[in-house]
Structure formats: structure tokens, C-alpha cells
Amino acid sequence: MSDVFPKWTNGLPWKVLVAVFLLASATVASISYYATPKYTRVGYQPKQPVPFSHAIHAGQLGVDCRYCHNGVESSWFSNVPAASVCMNCHNQVRKDDPKLALVRESYESGKPIPWVQVHKVPDYVYFNHSVHVNRGFSCVECHGPVNKMDEVYHAKPFGMSFCLECHRQPEERIRPLDKITDLDWSWEDNDSTVTNILAGLNVNTVDEAKAKMVHDWRVESLINCSACHR
């Protein structure tokens, strides 16, 4: 019988077991890294048909987010502006800039500009912009520092765990309503605005202020399925 299994095969079951274990771990590890939104989405930066720079418009020029995305406070959807909105300024400013050719053409012809979608949640998620921006949650929490982006990229992972992070602890991200579109503003800023807010709320610390806002506005920690899935 000893001829059937030579001596070196004695170690084989162990080797196979170890190999299978390593392979399985690698598979699990790679799927949980590569197939989750953290890898697949973050950093996504498609080329847009018009080289529009948020850094110039929202950053340098200080145009409010809501000038272009005017549906954000009333709809689940934050709209991409129509060409006519661009033309409000660009019929005066940089009238003949070749980079704006597509915008002018769209305005003339009625043919829409096919902007490439960067941020998207799956169809079974009913995310609503209006309720977030009206209740103290800034654009920056999900979209990152758009006012510093030349070309918009996907800054946050947008997986369900990302949503739940905030839904479990809304007091971590809440801010005053007039700072919603002020993407650079932060509770950590040691300037007068924070002091004024604290004074207005009659509290001493930032944490107390946040807690008080959540309490007074009755901001719920919504972690039920029906909050987002219908």
C-alpha cells in the first residue's frame, strides 16, 4: 500500500487546507474591498461635455448652490440647470468663449446638454434632497467639497452604511440652516459665527448646540426600512 501514497503526500491535506483558507480569505477580502462602493464609486470623475468648474463658480465667485440647483429645496431631485440658467450670465460674460459653444447651441436649438451623472443612489432608494437641506444637513456631507472641485468627482461612498452613519447620529452632522450651502463652514471654525450660534442657542459647547438643535427641531434618527425604501 505504501506505493500508492508516497511519503510527500502526508503533508498534502494540510497544504490544501491552508491554500483553500488563503484563497477564501483573499476572495472575501477582495470582494469586500473591490466590489463595494468605497472602491467602485469614490473617485469617479467622468469627463463632462462642458468643462464647467465648480471651483470657479461656487468657490471663487461664490455663486450659491441653489442658484443653479434650484429644485433642491423642494424636490427629491436636485436638478442640473437648464442651458437658459447658464445663459443668464453668459449672455454677458464670456459671450464668445469656445468652451461655452455647447451651452449656446443647446440654448438655441433646444437640444439638451448630456451631462454625465456622477452621484446616484440605486433605484430602490428614495433619497430626498429637500428634506435634508431644509433640516440642517449640508450638501458637503454627501458631495464633499464641490466648491473646490474643478471637475466634480465622487467624494463619498454612498453605500447604505454611509447613509446609516449619519442617520444613526444626526447630531454629528447637523448645522444651522443658513450654513447649508456654505460648504467651507465647520463647527470647528473658531470664528464669531460659531460663538454667535452658541450664544443664540444659549449653550456653551458645540456638542450641546448640536444636541439642542436635534432636540428642538425634533430631528429623528430614522433607521427604519421605510425611511428610504418603498
Place this chain on the structure above:
Amino acid sequence: MKNDATSPKELRGPDYWRSLDHLTASPKFQQWAEREFPETVLGAPDGKSRRDFMKIMGASFLLGGMGLTGCRRPEEALVPFSKMPHHYTHGVAQYFATSMPVRNSAIPLLVKSSDGRPTKVEGNPDVGECGGGTDSFAQASLLNLYDPDRSRYFLKSGKKSNLGDAEKNLAEISNKHKSDSGRGLHFLVQSTSSPSRIRLEKLIKKSMPEAKWCVYDPIDFEGASRGYSEVFGRSIRPIYHFDKAKVIFSLDCDFLGTEQDSSAHIYGYTKGRKVTDGDDGLATTNRLYSVESMMSLTGSNADHRFRVTSNQVFGVAAAMMDKCFEALGSSDEDAGSPIPALRTSLRDKSKEIPEHRSKTGWSAKWIEESVQDLIAHKGNCLIVAGQRQPDAVHQLVAAMNTLLGNVDKTISFIDREQHDAITIEELKLACDAEEVETLVILDGNPVYDAPADLDWKTAQRKAKHVIRLGYYEDETSQDVDWHLPMTHYLESWGDNRSSKGFWLPVQPLIAPLFKGFSEIELLSRLAGQTDTKGYEIARSTLRAIIGDSDFEAQWKQCLHDGHHESLKTQIVSLNVQAFDWSKLTLQIGEAITEEAQFTQASKDVLEVVFHRDASMDDGRFHNNGWMQECPDPITKITWDNAILMSRRTAVELGDLKNEELIEVNLEGRKLTGPVWIQPGYADFSLGMALGYGRPSPGRVGSLGDRSVGYNAYSLRGTTSKNFTVGGTVKRLNKTFPLACTQDHWSMEGRAIVREANLENYETKRDFAQNMDLEAHSAHIPHDADGQPKQIYKHPYTASPETKSEIHQWGMAIDLNTCVGCTACVVACQSENNIPIVGKDEVANSREMHWVRIDRYYSGEPAKRSQSDNLVHDDQQAYEEWIDDVQVVHMPMSCQHCESAPCESVCPVNATVHDHEGLNVMAYNRCVGTRYCSNNCAYKVRRFNYFDYNKRPLDKLDRGPWKTFVTEGFADRPQDEVNLVEMAKNPDVTVRMRGVMEKCTYCTQKIEAAKIAQKIKARDSGDIEVPDGTIKAACQEACPADSVSFGNLLDPNSKVSIAKRSPRNYSVLGFLDTKPRTTYLAKLRNPNEKMPDYFKMPLSTLEYKREMGSPFESHEHHTHEDSHGDHGHNETHASEDSGKGGQH
């Protein structure tokens, strides 16, 4: 539906492709993907607004189905407008006031537009007509807009033509007939209420005086108007005020169901049906008597019901009239008064009333006592006669209502447009005589629905030139010179008048999906008008009414409100003295002589009754899947009509079985259909629903190669439009399966629907709670503290912090006002993207309706022995107790149990409780074990056995892979878009195969309302949704206002108030499920003196036999009591038999 499209296979890309990019590079695919509607469908798109709509659609569509480019999400485009439209925000639904035309009436509506496409029809609560409710037809009309088989081409002799040629042709006809003053020009139209159409008709009559108008409605609802007009000598239309009537008497009139404007009638009726405390502190409600042949919704809601064949109703009316004279005195005893002569003939006629089979004098007493009740309520009672009854009956009813002093109280009148129209019989003669030069057919479908003996198909072809405006390329369009596609009311401008005289606008929510005309646009072209746009026509009509000054503002106001108070037709004040008794005497005398050869229906000569169907109307909803699958309110049959008959009829015809095919012969014509034994049907009367069995059905209305149902029109002749005696039956020894959603008829004495008579209610108002099992026995296990032991864990006891202190949702359904009309079923289907599953699947009990309406029959316990309970469903139709039954209707959907049995068995936590008391379904988690459905006590969970949303009904069994790889991407011909998708509600997930679903309390509406409130609150804590903001789809559609929904934490909310009613109870409450949906018990208001009076409702008697009277306290039952101790049952049972009033 024929279209010469290439087969679906040609839509496929190359047979072998290396990557999706390769596949998508094919020019065919590019074209398909870039343009949602490929060229062949539409020709060139017309106008900008339409294209804007496409852009929005395109955004979600573009490459949406191909998410496989690498592992990354495909690149998608956001396509904004090029110019921002005003008053529009993407994602925010808009509502527009409009109205749905229905023959000579209309239903006021508010229609929801989701980003440019109409997605939900709701009633307009501002018009005091239906209280914001609708009927199921209005709900389902939305799907007709997206009917894949609707007509989309201009056809010249069956070949595709275009708009330009069609217009040229119409102009030629107009010019020609203007020059010969309309000689030979004939119109075949359906009745209308549209002021614009009436105006254009007048214009045409003026310029072409010899043109002839034929108005033909396959189902004629003008009988009552004709009756009243005749005897009052003035053209009037009655308006019923059911809400003001304390006693309502229906003579074969299904005003709660298949009569026109049923939603308005239900609204009025249930207003009077609501239990209110009278001045004496006693509860009062109205009372309903019904005399009818069929078991109709009205009959099923009646407190007293007398079943006679439809042709015996005349006799009943005559007897009633005579009794009225007797009691009220005919005052005209002087010579020359026509009344004595009238009474003689009435008495003659009333001899025809059938005697009760076993009790002599029963029928006479029934009529005597009911008339006495009417007389006792002089001035606040109301008698109505059914659409199918002859004019003589309507005249008698007019006379009785006048005698009883109801005029201007429970009934008032508006002027009715005089129409000198010819009948379809006369038009046929003209066709045969070849006098018809041009025949213009507007809508309708006469080849299908004209009386069979007219042979309309041949007659129509004898006209030299036939033009047809039709919504479908149907039977009538098959042999015409021009077929013009008609636009849907949701895509055209116009106007209507409701039967109560409200002026209602028709305003489009979308540009016509396919080119076409509305009726008024076609008529204006024929009239040679310059303004041929519906918008201008409707405006001109209104301008003529309200004048130029301030017109624009008024017009806008009309469109905004959906009506205008000042435009309401004035109520006519009638002089009761003007009642023409001589004429009545003459007419009744004539009618009686005409029917001298009155034959009593028997098993050899059966009565055949043709009736409007609750789902098909007259056939116009035949290709509408929602309506096909909506169970009939009484029979609960879907996807078919049956030949309805009583148990005795079936027995005497040789023990006919349910689903057995028989051949019915009538006047030399015959048809074949399946038998369905209907409890409470009149003996020797056969009920046949019109509107089924279309010779050339659409794809939805056909099963395999045959149409859904049998065609009752093929049996119907000119002399038997409504009913006639003379049918014979031949057995065929074949069976035909019917898909019925409720096989079992009886509650078997269990307290599912709880009901009491008003007088019982007074003895114990909380009788319904007394019928809970807990009230009787120690069924429920108790813990050491004497508290009921919990069977299922309660989410808020286990973790109280998860319970919201702001909202807790609940629902209460008032069974006393629910009439069972099924509007909620269709409304829910529309709101929640519920698919249809087809007849085979319904037969497998896989229908998907989230709300169903359970209908139970109860019979006299004396006629039921204990062993009856063991009768198999197949045999129940031969039980004698079903002859005279009481009926109850109960809407049943997810009860949102607080301790939900479904939740504890789900292995993946797909169904869980949310913080506001909703039992929610996370579709993405569901793996389809169906454990939840098995553990649900109410059987309200629905499982997607197939991909109902993706597959045609005949191809459900195909798996996803097979379709994707071998069948190409679409199952439809190349020139077709999937229109049905456009009817979907964007706020609700479209569920896929393998997923469980059920009522969500319209969670999308709840969330929308909460979000709206939060947006309003901003940085304040005012986030509680005010009561009445959220209306679940069923509640919104309900014309009876039976459903209340709201926040249980608010003690003043409508639902909290409802739940405090003593009538409030939970179904199967003893299971400890703690349902959030509760019911308010039903009350009946029978008349003690009637021969069919029982001292309590029959179902309560059945219950009493098992459990003891609910109107006595059960204090003697302690926990130690054994529930099996019911030795006293026998005595109860014997007490209950016979007339209960004496006990």
C-alpha cells in the same frame, strides 16, 4: 391588433458579439437607444413640449437596462431642459383638474402628473358631486391611455395614411355637404354631455340641415329622464338626493353599482347611511328596499330585498302605485278624472307579482308594508327605477315620487337638452335604402354592440363613404374608408357636464401620444370651422356662456378649480300640478296592453337580462387589464362573464353545475357560456354581462386565440335590448373554468364581519367587542397576572425606544358605509404599481391585489343544519339557504398587526416593524421563502411568482436569462414602446419575481407628507403631519368615505374618533395580532313589519347559534369556563327560525 411590424427577433443585435460595446455599436441599437420612440412609431415628433417630455423620460431610460459595462455602473446622462419651464420642478408631482366623460355625464377628477405623464386619477373633492371619490372605471381609465393596442395610425381603407390626407378628406366632405345642405350625411354618435360637442352639432345642423344624427348607446341610461319628461310635459333630467332620503326604494335599479354616476350615488347614499344619533338619542340611518332580478350591489346592501324577474318589476311598481293611491287618496273623485281607470289597469298589472313559494300572502304583505313605510316618510323618501326597466315603470316611479311629495326634496330636476335624433334602427333602414352618402361614426363600436338582428356590419358598409373616429382599430374600423385615431380624454381639451349639472373642463395632461382627433376636433373640421384645436373650441364654447369680459381670468379659474359655481345648470322648479295624470293613464294603459302576452318566466322560457358589467362597462374596458382582473363585486369572477342564474333555475334545468357550458337560444340567436349559480338571484332569470367576448380583442383582452368572456351582444336583439322572456337552454356537457377569487360563501357563524340591527345596537352598542373570542371563553392563554399571554412578540414592548412619539398610523374601515364597489381595489393597483397576472394565475389564487373585498352570504339558520358547515365548496351552490341571502362586503388588506405573525417567521428580516407602526416590506431583503404569507392570519400577502412586470401574460413562465439571450431585449414588435410602463408610479418600487409584497398603508404617501411637513417646519419642531393630509389610495378613491386613516397619537384625528366608536373591532383579534386596521361593525335598518324581518342580521343569528347572543353580556364566562359548553345552542337555533319580530 394588427400591425405589420417585423418580428421581435429582428430587434436583436448581431448574433455573436464580443462585448456589450460591440453590441451597442450596431446602428439599429443606437437608434433604438437614443430615441425612446423609434421613428416608425411616430413619424416626426411634433412640437417642443412633446420633446421636452421625452428628454425627461430619456434620462432614466438611457442604457438603463444594461448595467454591465465592466463591474462599474454604466455612464448615465442627466438631461436638463434647454430652457427652464415655469412652474415646474423635476420630481414634484403636479395635479390638474379635469373630468372623464361618461355618456351623458362626467366624473370630476384631479389627475396626478409625474414629470409629464399622468400616473394617477383621483376625484376632485371641490366639486360637490362624489366627495372626492371615484368609481373603478375612472381609476382604470388611466391604463386605457397607455393601452398598447390603442389606435395610432390614420388608416385609409385599412392602409396607413397621414394626418394631412385625413384632414383633406374631411374638408372635402365638409364642402360637399355644405353645398347639398347635408343630404345623405349621417352621424352615428354616443350620447354626450359636452357643451362644445352640442354647440358644434348645432352648427352642423344649421349649415347642413338635412344631416341626420343617430344617438346610440348600447346601454341606455335615459329611461328615467324620458319617464319624468313624459309625465311633466317638459324635457327634464332627474337629480337624486340620496343623502336626504330616509327611505330609498330601488326598482331593479343598481344605483350603487352598474347605474351611471354610481360614485355620486354612493356618496349620497352613504351620507344618509352613516349612523347618527337622532333627536331622541337613538341611532338612525336610512333604509333601503330593493326589488330586483339580479343580485346587484344595491340589492346586496338592501335592508329588505324582494327577488322577482326583471319583467315582474312593472307589476310590483303597479301594485305600489295602487297602494299609494289607496293610502294617500286620489282626491280626483270627480267625473272625468283618469285616476280610476289608471287604478283599474294597475290592479290588473299587479296580479302578475309572483307568490312566495311557500308562504302565501308574503309578496302582497312585502309590498304593502314597504309602501306604508314610504308613506310614513312622505317627503323624505325616494323611489328609483333601473336603467333596464321600460319607460312605463319610470313614469310610474315619477308619479309615486310626486304623490309622495318627494319632488324638490329628495329629487330635483334640471333641463335636458332636446335631441331630435334618429334611432339606430332607423339609421339601418336608411343604410339599406342606400340613402347614406357619408356615415360618420364617432367613438362607440356599433359593429360589436348594435342589436344582433340589425346585422350592422353589413348595413354600415352600404353607406357610400364611412368615416370612423375610434380609440381602437376595432370591429367597426375593419371595413371603413377612413379610420381616424381618437385621443384619450387625458390628452385632449374639451368640456363636460356632470349629471348634476356641473360644468367641468377636460384639460390634457400630456400631448397626444399618437396623432389623432378628439370628437370635437373632428366635428369642427366637418363643420368647416377655422379653429379646429380642442383648446380653442372649448374656449369659444365657454366664451359664449360667460361673455368676453374678464374671460381669461374666469377660464383660468375654471381650469384651476375644475368647475365653476356660476356655470352650474339651474335647478328647474317644477309645478307638481303640471303632472299629466291623463297622459300617464294613457301611457300605462298602452304599456300594459303591449305586454298583454306577458309570459311568466319558467324553466322552459327563461328570462334573459342583459346588464352593464361592473368591469367592462359596455365593452370599452375590454382591453384594460386592471378591469379584467378586478373581481366582479358580487360574483368575484375575474377575466370572464358567466351566465348567472339562481340555484332553483340550475336545479330545474337538470342540475346544471357551476362552470358547465350551456347554449342559450333567444329569438333564433344563440350563444354559449358557462353557468354560475348566484345566491339571491331571481328564479328563471339569466343574467348576462355585456361587454365581453369581443370578436377582435386586443392583446390584453384575449386568452390564447380567443377573446375574454362570451359576447352577450350576439344574443341581444332590437326588442330585447334590456331583458326579455323567451330564452331556452341546451346543455353541452362541456365545462369551462372560471377564475373566481372567493370560492367560499359563508362565514360559518364566525365573527369576521359583525353586524346588528339598529334596535339590537340600541340594546348593546358595543356588541361587536362582545363578539370577540376573548369575551366568551378562556381560549386565550393568560399569564400569572391574568393578562393575556402574548403569542407574538410586540416590537414596542421588546424595545420601546423604537416607537415614534410623533406618529402612529392606523386605519378604520366603516363596514356600515362600505358598499363593496371595488373602486379602492383599482385605485390601489394604480397607486402601488400592482401588476396584473392573467386568468391562469388568478385561477391559481395568485392575484396580486393588495386590497380585496371579501363578500360573504348569510342565510336563515333555520335552513342550515349544523352539518352544512361540512359542505364542500363545490356543493354550496345547491344548498337551499342561498336562495334568500343577506350579503356583507369587507375590504381586506394588510392589517398592520402590531404583533405581526409574519415578522417573527421571516428568516432574513425582510418584513419588520417601523417606528410608526407600519409593517414594512424591504423588497431587497426578501428572498421569497413565503413563510410570512403562510403565517399571515388574514391572507393578505402577495407573492411575485413570475416577473409580471416584464413579461406578457402568455409568456410568464420564461426565465430572465432566456428572455435576455434568446428573445432580444423586448417582447414587443419593433415599432412599439412599452406604453404600460408609463402608468407606473415613480414613488413606488416595481417589484420583481420572487418578492413578497402587500399593503403598505401607502408608505410613499406617508413619507411624502412627512417630508412636506418637515420642509415647512425647517428649524422648528412642528413636524407632526396634520390630520387629513395623508389619504391612502383606497381612502382617496372611496366614494363612501368608509376609510379613515391617520395618526392614532392625535386624539382628535378622524381615525382616533372612528376607533372610539363602540362599533370598533379587530378581525381575528383573539390571535393577539393587535391589528392597526380595525373595522366598524355594520348595522342594518330593517322594518319590523316586513315579512322578511329577522330580529337580528342572519350572520349574527348564525353566530348566535354557535356562541350565544352578542347583545347580552357574557359576564358568566370566567377564565375557568370551558368554551365548549354551548348546550343552550339548540334553543337559540329554534328561536331564530321564522319571523323574528314576535320573540
